[in-house]
Amino acid sequence: NAGVTQTPKFQVLKTGQSMTLQCAQDMNHNSMYWYRQDPGMGLRLIYYSASEGTTDKGEVPNGYNVSRLNKREFSLRLESAAPSQTSVYFCASSGGTSGGPNTGELFFGEGSRLTVL
Amino acid sequence: GQQLNQSPQSMFIQEGEDVSMNCTSSSIFNTWLWYKQDPGEGPVLLIALYKAGELTSNGRLTAQFGITRKDSFLNISASIPSDVGIYFCAAQNYGGSQGNLIFGKGTKLSVKP
Numbered sequence: 001n002a003g004v005t006q007t008p009k010f011q012v013l014k015t016g017q018s019m020t021l022q023c024a025q026d027m028n029h030n031s032m033y034w035y036r037q038d039p040g041m042g043l044r045l046i047y048y049s050a051s052e053g054t055t056d057k058g059e060v061p062n063g064y065n066v067s068r069l070n071k072r073e074f075s076l077r078l079e080s081a082a083p084s085q086t087s088v089y090f091c092a093s094s095g096g097t098s099g100g101p102n103t104g105e106l107f108f109g110e111g112s113r114l115t116v117l
Numbered sequence: 118g119q120q121l122n123q124s125p126q127s128m129f130i131q132e133g134e135d136v137s138m139n140c141t142s143s144s145i146f147n148t149w150l151w152y153k154q155d156p157g158e159g160p161v162l163l164i165a166l167y168k169a170g171e172l173t174s175n176g177r178l179t180a181q182f183g184i185t186r187k188d189s190f191l192n193i194s195a196s197i198p199s200d201v202g203i204y205f206c207a208a209q210n211y212g213g214s215q216g217n218l219i220f221g222k223g224t225k226l227s228v229k230p
Contacts, residue, residue, distance in 0.1 A: 004159070040126075042205060042222035043160070090159050103167075104148045104209045104218050108159030 002026050004109035006091050012115045013081045021076040021112050023091030030095035032074035033058075033106065034066060036087040043090065049074055081116045088113050119144045123206050123221030129229040130196045138224040139190040140206030147210050149182050149189035154203040154223075163204075164191070201226050 004025045013019055025032065033048040035058075045058030049068040063085060065077045074093075078085055092106040123140045130136055140149070148167055152160035164175050166182035166189060173180055179192045189208070193200055206221040 040222060042123075043220040045218075092159070103165065104150050104207060105162050105165055106152075106160075106218070108161070110157070110159050 004091055004093055004107055006089075006109035006112050008112060009110065010113050012117065013078075014117050015082060017081050018077070018079050019081065019114075020078075021089055021091070021114075022073070023075065023109060024073045025091075025093040025107070026072065027093060027107065028071070029093035029107070030071070031093060032068065033092040033094070034064070034074070034076045035090045035092065036060065037090060037111070038087050046076065046089075078114075081114075083116045086114060086116045119219055121206055121208055121219055121221035123224055125224055126222070127225040127227065129227050130200065131229045132197060134196050136193040136196050136200070136226065137190060138204060139188060140208070140221050141188040142208065143187065145186045146208035147186060148208060149180075150207040150218075151178075151180050151189070151191045152205045152207060152220075154205065156202065160203075160205055196226075198228060201228055 007022045030051045034046040035043045036046055037043050044060050046060055046064050047058055047066040049055045052071045055066050055068055067075045089112045091109045094106045121140050121142050150165045151163045153163050154160040163178055164173050164180040166173055169182055169186045170184045171182040177194045182189055203223040203225050205223050207218055209218040
């Protein structure tokens with residue numbers, strides 16, 4: 001099973017360039033998330049989508065936008081990349097098909113390593 | 118905001134040793150979880166705890182949900198080389214917003230040189 005698939009796995013950008021990270025899950029989960037991971041900082045939530053058609057800001061949303069394209073796909077866009085956005089980005093999904101209570105059990109993709117020069 | 122204080126930040130293990138790590142907070146939670154991240158991979162859930170005082174095992178791993186609901190610990194018995202990686206604690210209030218799961222900063226396990 002593919003689970004959560006992220007593309008691209010690696011990307012190098014110049015300051016001011018834009019790009020979109022793509023994420024798709026095949027588990028029919030209701031909720032999807034974007035995290036960033038920086039050394040010594042753990043995982044910090046950028047944006048999440050509790051269900052198709054909704055998105056909400058997390059802890060560190062500045063400089064990012066998201067789109068929940070459909071139930072499977074959740075994309076993260078950097079409109080004007082900055083060196084401070086150099087990080088590893090993880091997409092995750094959760095929630096049973098019935099939309100039951102949030103259990104905290106997340107399924108993560110393999111990550112997208114972004115470098116902004 | 119709410120924070121999880123995870124310790125130690127890093128540790129070295131020798132094969133066969135037992136390992137302990139813990140996570141504390143000044144806030145009360147009713148769900149504690151432990152994730153492991155292998156190098157170059159995303160985190161994977163190891164154990165989820167939903168009841169204060171609960172002690173749960175998963176193979177050589179044992180985790181407990183503190184009775185005060187402000188802490189949790191993870192023990193690994195008889196460590197093996199594939200135990201290396203980063204271990205994250207996470208906590209939230211069950212049934213709450215999907216955006217309220219918070220993570221500790223991780224404990225990095227490495228093999229003793």
